[in-house]
Amino acid sequence: QKEVEQNSGPLSVPEGAIASLNCTYSDRVSQSFFWYRQYSGKSPELIMSIYSNGDKEDGRFTAQLNKASQYVSLLIRDSQPSDSATYLCAIPADRGSTLGRLYFGRGTQLTVWP
Amino acid sequence: SAVISQKPSRDICQRGTSLTIQCQVDSQVTMMFWYRQQPGQSLTLIATANQGSEATYESGFVIDKFPISRPNLTFSTLTVSNMSPEDSSIYLCSVEQGLNQPQHFGDGTRLSIL
Numbered sequence: 001q002k003e004v005e006q007n008s009g010p011l012s013v014p015e016g017a018i019a020s021l022n023c024t025y026s027d028r029v030s031q032s033f034f035w036y037r038q039y040s041g042k043s044p045e046l047i048m049s050i051y052s053n054g055d056k057e058d059g060r061f062t063a064q065l066n067k068a069s070q071y072v073s074l075l076i077r078d079s080q081p082s083d084s085a086t087y088l089c090a091i092p093a094d095r096g097s098t099l100g101r102l103y104f105g106r107g108t109q110l111t112v113w114p
Numbered sequence: 115s116a117v118i119s120q121k122p123s124r125d126i127c128q129r130g131t132s133l134t135i136q137c138q139v140d141s142q143v144t145m146m147f148w149y150r151q152q153p154g155q156s157l158t159l160i161a162t163a164n165q166g167s168e169a170t171y172e173s174g175f176v177i178d179k180f181p182i183s184r185p186n187l188t189f190s191t192l193t194v195s196n197m198s199p200e201d202s203s204i205y206l207c208s209v210e211q212g213l214n215q216p217q218h219f220g221d222g223t224r225l226s227i228l
Contacts, residue, residue, distance in 0.1 A: 105156060
């Protein structure tokens with residue numbers, strides 16, 4: 001099974017700061033990468049997907065992908081207490097696929113304090 | 115995106131019994147998956163539910179323990195058989211609608227075995 005590694009945290013940042021979440025993966029040919037947010041007691045919710053090297057921005061969220069170094073990160077700017085959740089990194093299980101079965105990392109628990 | 119309904123939302127069961135979880139989608143989807151999330155853990159893929167044929171199981175999961183049906187493009191069931199306390203988890207249905215859209219999840223079924 002492919003490895004998807006995340007620091008479990010917890011990561012604690014003050015309101016208004018930038019939260020940086022990191023994920024590394026073992027399969028060099030992975031084509032797509034997903035960030036899900038999971039609030040306590042809720043199911044995961046897709047917040048970002050990224051397929052190409054570089055940055056992808058969506059509102060306060062920026063995903064950064066570096067395929068050569070095999071890591072993908074999620075930056076949350078102007079963090080809010082409502083961003084407090086567990087953030088899960090996921091990659092497709094099937095080599096070379098962009099979708100389909102997913103393998104998830106352990107997740108990073110983020111707390112944003114007022 | 116498609117609306118995914120899972121039933122039951124939670125249950126408490128006796129060991130040795132079986133429970134069937136239903137996943138209903140309000141539109142036809144290409145792929146349906148079942149995941150398990152044990153307490154404090156990340157998501158583990160159980161199987162891909164294949165329409166009109168046997169499900170494809172991941173390593174460590176077998177049909178006798180987790181029989182899955184998918185009679186059409188909008189519905190699937192997962193049965194947890196001969197339950198033990200180790201089966202206490204959240205079971206999640208997820209779908210891909212096609213058109214290069216990543217998976218999204220139902221609300222999950224919280225299962226406790228006494």
